[in-house]
Amino acid sequence: MDYAKPLPNYLVTRYHGWKATSYTENQGWYRRLAKEGQRPRAMVISCCDSRVHVTSIFGADQGEFFIHRNIANLVPPYAPDGDHHGTSATVEYAVTVLKVAHLIVLGHSQCGGVQGCIDMCKGHAPELEEKTSFVGRWMDILKPRFSEVEDIVDATEQARQFERQAVVASLENLMTFPFIESAVKSGELSLHGLWTDIGEGGLECFDPKGKKFLPV
Template sequence: MKLARPLPNYLVQRYHGWKATTYTENQVWYRRLASEGQRPRAMVISCCDSRVHVTSIFGADQGEFFIHRNVANLVPPYLPDGDHHGTSAAVEYAVTVLKVAHLIVLGHSQCGGVRGCLDMCKGHAPQLEAKESFVGRWMDILKPKYDHVAKIEDEDEQVRQLEKHAVVASLENLMTFPFIASAVEEGSLSLHGLWTDIGEGGLQCYEPGDERFVPV
């Protein structure tokens, strides 16, 4: 692959710093993880957004979380059509092979993907409506939830509420997977919906009984 280039120097320096400190100080633990394999207790589905740092939020170490990231932390409905489904594959592996006990969907404030979905629903994003837009077709998963926020006048609040509906949509879609529905019914798996405020460091949890998010 002739187009691949060497790493930028600042990343090389950071790697050597990590290897000389964090890795060296925890070498036994890393080798144990390598030899014994991973046994994460939870899977976290979060957004690709660089500001969402899952392991930092929960103070997690290597091996604790099985993490999958995509635009707007969305899960598509169960659709075994033979096409590529990266998110569905990650979910299947976590639940059927790793046997995680918890499956967490983590949404966040100022989500660009959700903002794009809102713009698309309002007819303000023709580039996302184009058939060849990967982002647009991915955000189609969330479009049905627009009706829940359409009448909110403040646009910032509209986005905030649609971000939370993205979490709920993913939880609903997770339950369309037969192996997830079965595990939840058996009590071996629990689903959790979270939303974090990047600027304030807040964390809210979805309460299905009240159909609202409450502070953790």
């Protein structure tokens, strides 16, 4: 396996800095987490985008959030077909094993995955239409929702509204999982849809009654 290389020096330096400061100062907490296991109160499904830093937004410490990241923070509908389902497996573990009390879907502005889906819907991304495109097939989850925003003329506003639709689609798909529907109806689990503006630091929460996102 000669293709696996040593860590870049800048990462090695950062690791040793963390070990000498943050870890050393909180060594008891880290050892407690290792010994007692994790008990996160919430699961967060967010985008892979490197600009979205969930723990920073909420000031969370180690052990607070069970985090899953994927392209455009999407959740597929329940489909126990025997294929590989990374997102579905993570959701199952969080709800049935860790017993999280809150499940949060966090969307964001300038999402490249959502923009790719828009381009697909407009016929501007033939490479994503290829069967071999993992990103394209993943964005198929969101494509049916494009009808909700296709009449918006301004491209920026269209993208922002479609980013919010990605959150709503994921919330709706979560409720197709029997164990989630059961936990929600029993009051053991609550679902939350959020959208954050990267540049402005804003945060909005989906209001199911008004069917719109409101500032937090």
